[in-house]
Amino acid sequence: MSVLGLSPWHLWIIAGVLLITAEIFVSGFVMAGLGFGALCAALGHYLGGELGWALLGYALGTLAFFVGIRPFALRTFMNQEPSRFGVRGMVGKQVTVMDSPDVGGDYYTMFRDSRWALESEDDLMEGDLAEVVGVKTSTLIVKRLPR
Structure with missing residues (x-):
């Protein structure tokens, strides 16, 4: 299957790049996490060739980002202190x-x-x-x- 002559994994890469770029407008590394998941989905679709592998890559990539990478990025780049509320x-x-x-x-x-x-x-x-x-x-x- 191809859309506009692009393979599905190409579309995942485009979506990932757009989401990471959208992080410029939304703070908190949320869009970047979704974009990272889309790039992992592209890898899963490329290697596995099926939508199921892409969805698994998206889920695992997004989970890894929000559990491991995002807290580190918030501490490092945003100097965010724990909530005082x-x-x-x-x-x-x-x-x-x-x-x-x-x-x-x-x-x-x-x-x-x-x-x-x-x-x-x-x-x-x-x-x-x-x-x-x-x-x-x-x-x-x-x-x-x-x-």
Whole structure:
């Protein structure tokens, strides 16, 4: 089968080059990953001669790009830091320890308009300042700051 006198693997190469070129307009190495997959599909179609091999090459090439190459490229070329939103954004923040009004109740804090239970290896007292070092479900793991 040929389209415009081109073999199917030629079309995969053209699609791959166009997708990699489109990466200029879309950041994040997404289009480049799809283009890399298309180039792998071209290789699979050329070597195997069937569409099934091309689709397998596309799937494996795209998967390899997004799992292995893309994270490396983001760190290297875009200096992208890990996300500081949501739970990850809480780590490193300071909170004030509050004591539960219930007898024998646990310590808690108010952080971002929500009540959070506290867990710490340090001895905490009401009014202490603590730094969030981790988050476990609905509990903040904190380290007491020096007074």
